[in-house]
Amino acid sequence: MNAINQQAFAPASSTATTATTATTGQLTPAIELRNVTCRFITADGKATVALRDFSMSVARGEFVAVVGPTGCGKSTTLSLITGLLKPTMGEVRVMGQPVNGIDPRIGFVFQNDAVFPWRSVRENVAAGPMFRGKPKAQAHELADEWIRRVGLDKFGDHYPHQLSGGMRKRVALAQTFINSPEILLMDEPFSALDMQTRTLMQDELLQLWSAHSGSVVFVTHDLEEAIALADKVYVLTARPATLKSVYPIDLPRPRVMEEVRYEQRFIDISRKIWSDLREEVHIA
Numbered sequence: 001m002n003a004i005n006q007q008a009f010a011p012a013s014s015t016a017t018t019a020t021t022a023t024t025g026q027l028t029p030a031i032e033l034r035n036v037t038c039r040f041i042t043a044d045g046k047a048t049v050a051l052r053d054f055s056m057s058v059a060r061g062e063f064v065a066v067v068g069p070t071g072c073g074k075s076t077t078l079s080l081i082t083g084l085l086k087p088t089m090g091e092v093r094v095m096g097q098p099v100n101g102i103d104p105r106i107g108f109v110f111q112n113d114a115v116f117p118w119r120s121v122r123e124n125v126a127a128g129p130m131f132r133g134k135p136k137a138q139a140h141e142l143a144d145e146w147i148r149r150v151g152l153d154k155f156g157d158h159y160p161h162q163l164s165g166g167m168r169k170r171v172a173l174a175q176t177f178i179n180s181p182e183i184l185l186m187d188e189p190f191s192a193l194d195m196q197t198r199t200l201m202q203d204e205l206l207q208l209w210s211a212h213s214g215s216v217v218f219v220t221h222d223l224e225e226a227i228a229l230a231d232k233v234y235v236l237t238a239r240p241a242t243l244k245s246v247y248p249i250d251l252p253r254p255r256v257m258e259e260v261r262y263e264q265r266f267i268d269i270s271r272k273i274w275s276d277l278r279e280e281v282h283i284a
Contacts, residue, residue: 028096030183030215031058031081036090038076049240050076053090056234056243060182063209063216065226067273068236069281074219076241078185081217082106094183104132107181111188113168114175115160121147121171122156128179146174150204166197170204177208184209186218190225202229202257210254223277227251227269228260235276238283245276 038051050073058064066074079085080092083099092099094106115124126143130136147156150170160168169189176184186205190198202225209216220226226233227249235245251265260266 027060029057029093030060030062030095031056031217032091032093033057033077033080033087034091034093036080036087036092038073038080038085039088051080051087052240052242054236054242058183058215058217060215061213063218063229063231064234065218065220065230065232066234066236067220067223067226067277068241069238069277069283070221072236072239072280073241074236075187078108078187078217078219081183081185082108103183104179105182107176107179107184109172109176109184109186109189111191113160113172115168115171117160120157120159121152121163124160124171125174125178128175132179142178143174146178149177149208150174164197165193166201169193169197169201173205173208177212180212182214184214184216186216188220191221198225199257205229206255206257223274224261224270227266227273228255228257233273235273236280238280244280245273247273 033054033056036051036054037049040048040050042048054073054077056064056066056077066077068074076085080087081094081099083101083103094103116127119127122140122143125146126136126139129139129142134142144153144156147153150173152167152170152174155163155167160171163171172189190201193201206229218226218229228251230249233247233249234243235247236242237244247269249269251260251263251269
């Protein structure tokens with residue numbers, strides 16, 4: 001698998017973290033969930049509460065990870081931010097404004113591949129700009145640039161079924177970042193990959209984010225992944241989920257995934273958060 005094109009990005013630095021520090025408390029948060037409760041009515045007419053009195057704030061340029069027991073409602077938070085779901089109670093704001101429908105400033109990377117199987121890599125990556133009104137020639141030119149950035153410049157004419165799982169995830173990242181999202185929502189995007197490929201993709205995500213400096217909400221079951229990537233980790237309780245704890249991650253950036261996991265500070269943070277999370281996993 002080709003490594004991501006390092007020259008396509010500014011040198012890895014703490015730019016995003018610095019931006020977060022500089023703006024926290026001075027600018028309106030990129031994302032706010034205020035005392036949100038989300039209730040569903042099931043097919044048999046019963047009410048199911050997915051989130052209960054949940055609050056979260058994500059600063060501009062901040063990378064936040066959300067962890068919790070299986071089925072607790074982590075992904076529901078993303079649906080609320082996108083506007084696909086409306087809260088039963090409480091308020092959701094993006095860039096200081098109440099969420100009202102789909103916001104084009106938000107990009108979403110799913111657990112499953114969100115590619116058109118009948119389109120080439122180039123056509124898949126160019127789809128977003130074309131949907132937003134960019135002429136085909138310009139969209140393809142921009143797509144070629146992003147394909148190069150994610151290390152797939154030799155695969156622009158290939159189709160999804162001709163790519164490995166890791167390569168398809170690179171396509172998904174290019175599809176998302178080509179639209180310059182101010183907010184990136186990620187729902188367990190690397191969970192189906194093998195450990196080696198997953199580690200590579202985590203590194204590539206950090207490089208893209210450090211160059212882009214948007215806000216990220218990353219949902220994962222993998223506590224180590226959350227700590228290695230994020231500035232802050234939100235721990236949710238068992239369903240109906242509410243906020244249990246928030247942990248600032250004070251590991252310096254830039255971070256190299258295959259190295260940071262072995263640092264003593266990483267191990268200490270992991271033990272502390274797992275002690276908190278384990279109680280909820282047992283309840284669930």
